[in-house]
Amino acid sequence: EVLxxxxxxxxxxxxxTPNTQRYPLALGRNESQMDPPSFTAEQLxxxxxxxxxxxxxxxxxxxxxxxxxYMLDAIRQYPGMFSGVAxxxxxxxxxxGYMAELKSQGxxxxxxxxxxxxxxxxxxxxxxxxxxxxxxxxxxxxxxxxGPESLPALDRMCDAFPDTPVVxxxxxxxGISGQIHPDDVKRLCxxxxxxxxxxxISAFYALGEQKAPYHDLAxxxxxxxxxxxxxxxxxxx
Numbered sequence: 001e002v003l004x005x006x007x008x009x010x011x012x013x014x015x016x017t018p019n020t021q022r023y024p025l026a027l028g029r030n031e032s033q034m035d036p037p038s039f040t041a042e043q044l045x046x047x048x049x050x051x052x053x054x055x056x057x058x059x060x061x062x063x064x065x066x067x068x069x070y071m072l073d074a075i076r077q078y079p080g081m082f083s084g085v086a087x088x089x090x091x092x093x094x095x096x097g098y099m100a101e102l103k104s105q106g107x108x109x110x111x112x113x114x115x116x117x118x119x120x121x122x123x124x125x126x127x128x129x130x131x132x133x134x135x136x137x138x139x140x141x142x143x144x145x146x147g148p149e150s151l152p153a154l155d156r157m158c159d160a161f162p163d164t165p166v167v168x169x170x171x172x173x174x175g176i177s178g179q180i181h182p183d184d185v186k187r188l189c190x191x192x193x194x195x196x197x198x199x200x201i202s203a204f205y206a207l208g209e210q211k212a213p214y215h216d217l218a219x220x221x222x223x224x225x226x227x228x229x230x231x232x233x234x235x236x237x
Contacts, residue, residue, distance in 0.1 A: 012236030026065030090127030109141030
């Protein structure tokens with residue numbers, strides 16, 4: 001039965017298509033990595049309707065690298081249903097204009113993450129500082145795929161750009177090792193001092209015991225909920 005009365009938003013979904021001629025995979029990627037081989041916008045809708053979900057935040061699929069074409073086409077094809085989080089090259093020229101152009105196409109944020117092992121300085125590049133600045137000007141979120149060890153650098157960046165919306169994905173990956181450490185939880189909850197930081201409650205399958213129905217994550221989720229409050233949490237499957 002379709003829950004027509006519901007009005008849910010799923011804040012984190014990837015889509016991809018087997019049509020790799022029209023939407024080529026990034027260098028180093030191949031079709032054998034696409035498992036399942038297809039999860040198109042239309043297939044996603046088959047899952048949305050029975051759950052009462054009528055809007056979704058699409059997160060650029062890593063298969064495509066910096067080419068956001070498939071996600072942008074889905075946003076364009078289904079107006080009002082999808083918005084997007086893009087992945088762009090922070091080292092490219094003309095970031096200001098490109099970010100504004102993507103906003104006009106339905107992109108509302110950009111996925112960023114540490115590249116390499118230097119988590120202390122992962123945000124120190126000129127390009128990422130530009131992205132944070134434009135994020136504040138355009139009200140576009142920096143969506144951080146990070147673990148708790150990367151929070152000190154993000155904390156400093158939020159001090160430098162307090163008006164930039166920031167989303168911390170997947171409960172900051174706390175528990176990805178199988179253990180939930182109290183110091184990691186405190187470090188995440190301390191980010192509440194930045195008013196524009198929100199946390200995404202998602203990726204249960206990758207955290208803690210990694211076994212459905214994921215009841216072991218309940219204390220972690222409650223701590224984060226109590227710290228940030230319902231208005232500063234995003235929920236995803």
